[in-house]
Amino acid sequence: MREKGKRGGEDSRGGDELAVDRFALVEVIPSGRDFVFLDAERCTGCGNCVAICPMDLWRMRGGRAELAEGYREVCVECGSCFIACEAGAVDFTYPPGGTGVAYRYA
Numbered sequence: 001m002r003e004k005g006k007r008g009g010e011d012s013r014g015g016d017e018l019a020v021d022r023f024a025l026v027e028v029i030p031s032g033r034d035f036v037f038l039d040a041e042r043c044t045g046c047g048n049c050v051a052i053c054p055m056d057l058w059r060m061r062g063g064r065a066e067l068a069e070g071y072r073e074v075c076v077e078c079g080s081c082f083i084a085c086e087a088g089a090v091d092f093t094y095p096p097g098g099t100g101v102a103y104r105y106a
Contacts, residue, residue, distance in 0.1 A: 027102045031095035042089035049081040
């Protein structure tokens with residue numbers, strides 16, 4: 001039997017809504033090197049990276065995008081910023097093996 005989530009009620013499928021702490025499902029092992037790169041000269045200031053990042057790691061400053069300094073500790077490696085950047089100013093590679101997002105439950 002499932003327990004109701006903290007908020008209770010029904011989800012969009014008509015079942016009980018479960019409160020899930022998504023951050024409890026993963027552990028981020030910080031990488032010792034960068035894996036998201038921004039070419040500030042190519043940045044057009046469109047803000048797509050800011051709008052799409054689920055972790056709010058991007059912001060606009062002076063009409064250009066800026067990546068948070070401590071991003072390696074919280075980035076979920078979705079690559080959305082790379083995909084959303086039409087100017088090609090963002091480059092993304094997965095962090096080295098043994099670092100990055102580690103899922104606790106599959």
